[in-house]
Amino acid sequence: MDVLSRSDEILLLAILRLKDNAYGVSIVKEVQQRTGKTLKLGGLWVSLDILAKRGLVSKDMGDPTPARGGRSKIYYALTPAGLKALERVNQFNRSLWKGIRDVNEDYQV
């Protein structure tokens, strides 16, 4: 069983939080808000495409809008496999962090 990479985890979580409104711009904003990291759109598109190929997210073409130069949006949503993957990461994280309250405190023997 392979575990999601950190960046994939971030993207999937963003999509999870955004629910129906997960597309390029909103994902970038969400990630920026939570982590302070600004994603590049080109890179984001490729990463999402790979996630879609792995079956973790699904893509849905939206309608074109004038604000976007007449181009449509792609809405992303989690697939059951995506949800499962997130769950697994969550479990993983929890077991990894179990019993650790504060990194500095716990390191001083």
Add this chain to the structure above:
Amino acid sequence: MSNTGSPKPPRLFVYLENIIARSEEKQTIFGDMDEFYVELVREKGRIRAFLWYGGQILNACPLLLLNSFYGGLSMIKNYLKIAFRNIQRHKGYSFINIAGLALGIACCMLILLWVQDELSYDRFNEKAENLYAATFSNGSKVTPTALAEYLKAEYPEITHTSRFRNIGDNLLKYEETEINEDDGIMVDPDFLDMFTFRFLKGDPDAALSDPNSIVISESLARKYFGMRDAIGRILTFNARYELKVTGVIEDYPLNSHIRCAYILPLAIPKTTWQTNNIRTYVLLLAGTQVRSVDAKISDAVERHRPQDQRVMSLQPITRLHLNPFNHRGGPILYVYLFSAMAMFILLIACINFINLTTAKSAARAKEVGIRKTVGACRANLIRQFFGESLLLTLIASVVSLGLVNLFLPMFNTLTGKSFTWGFLVRQNSVLGIFGIILLTVVVSGSYPALFLSRFQPVKALKGRQMTGMKGALFRKMLVVVQFSLSVLLILGALMVFRQVNFLRERDVGFDRENIVYFGIGTRFRQNIDTIKAELLSNPDILHVTLTDIPPYRWMSNAGFGDVHWEGKTDQKVKMVMTAVDYDYLDTFELEMAQGRFFSKAYSTDASETYVVNEAAVGAMEMVDPVGKELKIWDLSGSIIGVVKDYHFESLHNPIIPMAMRIDPNWYYQACVRIASRRIPATLTFLEDKWKAIYPEYPFEYHFLDSTIRNQYRAEERVGKIVTVFTALAICISCLGIFGLSSYTAEQRTKEIGIRKVLGASVSSVFRHVSREFVILVILANFIVCPFAYFILNQWLHNFAYRVGLAWWTFAMTGIAVLVISLLTVSWQIIRAATANPVDSLRYE
């Protein structure tokens, strides 16, 4: 669109986006970008937003392109499969395509080898950029001995100078080994610093400091000393001088204008300005402008010898081989000629490819239609067809490497060079080969790719469409181009041949058959009369004469005298002087135009008389030359006769004014006319006599007629090379129309069938179908003739004496090409015309 207030992203970016990603899905990214952009403009202003947008696109580019490549991988597999199936299905066409391309590429590679070798001359010298030869305005590089030291002392830009003399062949002896070695040179010690010599043994700085030293090449060292150390051993030079070997150099590269097997220090004084008899090489300070030096030294010789008014300049050594006479002539012409030929041949092969692919396009139309219907865009199809031409070209390249390997030995004999595979894999050549292949792909693939990808799916699938008039017309145009190039090449080859033959056969004004000449020295010169009498005692020896340089061995600009004559106004006449003796006229069977030749009957002839040639009379504008006074340098005398013009130089040069004088001090060569019978016996006799005078030297002689023939070896060689490649070009062209004719025959099977049913005979069908090819070939002939006339005229102007461009050469070439092409197409057409109409109409 209604919201006019919202800013639009820059057009440039929109344009770029459309190039990077065409699919709707990818376009959504740019939608995201636009959205951000609008916000950014509002928050941070246009400029920041613009920069941000640009950065985003740059960032997205590689990822998107890479991604689309991965996506395309499966398509590439499909393209490859289809390409191979097509090659297999149309074996004939594929063969013609690949064979034509392979031949073309192989020709190109071979010619490239030759051209590169020619261009590489002298460039191996590390200081090649700054090395120059002092040259007079007339191209002569023979300079006064004092020039080298003067230039070095006078001009700070000139850091090194060296005098240079070619001493040709000399007798070298060590113990039992005694051989006449060619390619000896004499130079000043600086020479070893200026030119690049790789010393295997010995100290380059001190090698030539002792006047009795000699530096020899590796192969000479091996020949004379075997495995023993050469340094310090004594070689006997011309049976007279004992020279100590002070250095062994790597064999000097062949791609140099200098041939060098051994080097001696120049021992002659550096002081005279009065005669020109030595070459001068100079090394400029790195970064010096030659022009500025040229301006300063232009009158360097004139300053010391006012009568010599030729302008002096520096000629880069890298041009000495390609451009030896400082004007248009020389091997550089052949470099251009051959490069053009290589391009022509490749172009002809590419045209074959284009023609056959577009002709076969009907077969591919359905494929294109289906591909488009299921969603291929034009870019996909263009990529596919370029890929196909790349594939065919690659196959052809592999085949051509085999061909080059096969023909390399033959090419070497043809060109007189010694190329190996090593040359082909040298960095530059590899680049060149890649260039050739890439060029082939682009040229041959572009039209089919653009043409086939344009088909409209509906029409293509319906089966009508294309091949229509436009494609056919285009193909016809290409065939015309192809045949024009072939005709041009044939005409070129013919003209080179005719010119070479003309030069070889032209009456040079004297009888050149059965003349043996050999160099003589002081011992001979002191006993001329006795030796002559002895030689003439043999009935097979008809005449013996002595001169400085036999006719036809003259090199242009061998020396111009300062001339004065009776009645001179202000004409400037350049005249060469040659020393002859009383038997000169009879030996060479020259004719007198006026007056008489030198005769022993007149005691004054020995020192106070001249015989001039007709060109000299013309140049001096003398009306009645006999008896007039003439003074060349400080030698005055009266003209006693005028000899009819004869070619004492090669036919590259016009006949220039010349004066003859009896002058035993200048006798360097003996010329002997022998009877045409018992030649070997006569030669043995001559050798015996020679041994009696010079027991220590071998007897070395030349026949004048073979010397003359050798003068045109370069042209002869070029003639042969041009012929071979022309033949190949014609082969490739014929392959092309063979393919086209079989296509035509195939396409018109039904038409021919109906014609026959209606009563046409085989010959009328043949006439009808072959007419279209005949017209094209005739058209090609007419188009190319003016070009050919212009180009060939240019080339012929390099010769002072040349053949005319006769109309029949053009006519003959035209007819020959027509016949060849008719023969090529006839096989296919006759096959179609003789077929039973029942078979050809049956499947309807």
